[in-house]
Amino acid sequence: MSLRTVTAAVGAACSAFVLLLTAPGAASAATxxxxxxxxxxxxxxxxxxxxxxxxxxxxxxxxxxxxxxxxxxxxxxxxxxxxxxxxxxxxxxxxxxxxxxxxxxxxxxxxxxxxxx
The missing domain is CATH 2.60.20.10 (Crystallins)
Structure with missing residues (x-):
């Protein structure tokens, strides 16, 4: 596995984690x-x-x-x-x-x- 592939995979995983953290906050209030x-x-x-x-x-x-x-x-x-x-x-x-x-x-x-x- 190349360094570019590992970096892309880590970046995607971090982005998914941040998305999971922010999703409950957005749904916690009636807009x-x-x-x-x-x-x-x-x-x-x-x-x-x-x-x-x-x-x-x-x-x-x-x-x-x-x-x-x-x-x-x-x-x-x-x-x-x-x-x-x-x-x-x-x-x-x-x-x-x-x-x-x-x-x-x-x-x-x-x-x-x-x-x-």
Whole structure:
């Protein structure tokens, strides 16, 4: 085997290894933005958002109107991943809804937490 062949084989192996290391990182976040509406402490509606949220990690959305017990609503999943929204915090409970990429829901859909595929 010539030195040129060995060098090419080592280079190809190193490139493949680097590709394997970077591939999981690229898939660890939903690309895009997740939007939702909430009520501020002053009683005004505002839009909250998550940019490129992590995959498979539950995100608790801020409860609106500190201490008022109100929840966020009207989610819009503008990411490339499926979003599962939950009425309860910590992505728990029996009340949840799945939004495919690009989908949204009405003001009637209430949520406190979300996880992305």
């Amino acid at each position: 895009g933005q997740f939007r939702y509406t909430y009520t501020t402490d002053e009683g005004y509606d505002a839009v909250g958002f998550l940019n490129n949220p992590a995959s498979r990690q539950c995100v608790n959305l801020p409860t609106s109107g500190a201490g008022s017990g109100t929840v966020s609503r009207a989610p819009k999943n503008l990411t490339n991943s499926t979003a599962t929204v939950f009425l309860d915090a910590d992505c728990e409970g029996d009340t949840y809804y799945t939004l495919r990429p690009g989908a949204g829901a009405s003001e009637r859909l209430l949520l406190r937490s979300v996880v992305f595929s």
